[in-house]
Amino acid sequence: MIEQLSERLRANFDGFSTNQYNFTMLAADAPPALGACGDPLNCQPDELADRDWAMWTADVRRYLPVSAAFLDTTGGGQQVLATITMAWQEGQAATADPTCALAVPPITDPTYRCFSWTVRP
Helix, strand or coil: CHHHHHHHHHHCHHHHHCCCCCEEECCCCCCCCCCCCCCHHHCCHHHHHHHHHHHHHHHHHHHCCCEEEEEEEECCHHHCEEEEEEEEECCCCCCCCHHHHCCCCCCCCCCEEEEEEEECC
16 A cells, blocks of 8 residues: 555656645544546646545545545755655554554554554655
8 A cells, every 4th residue: 555655646746846746634533525527637636646545545445444644745856755654443452552652643443553664655
């Protein structure tokens, strides 16, 4: 899943390098609807970013129904990085995951586990 999102960022580098990919999907959120830009070849970078996020979060929900995802881009131009954090629920967990505390907003529910990746497409 992370590789798929990284490829989307690379394919829309204009949108990525201007920080159009800052998104949050909380566990209670439904995936966003696809925007008005139906043909990716005719989308503006910000429209394509919205479309990519909607499609990717739909896939996340399909495989991890009770999950959260956070995408934060920092920097600009060729120096931009993306931090992708995934959170999923594991009912048997007893202590809070310190990685979840770093998500924005933080996840304090001790049944969640998180992992973060930093990518430079």
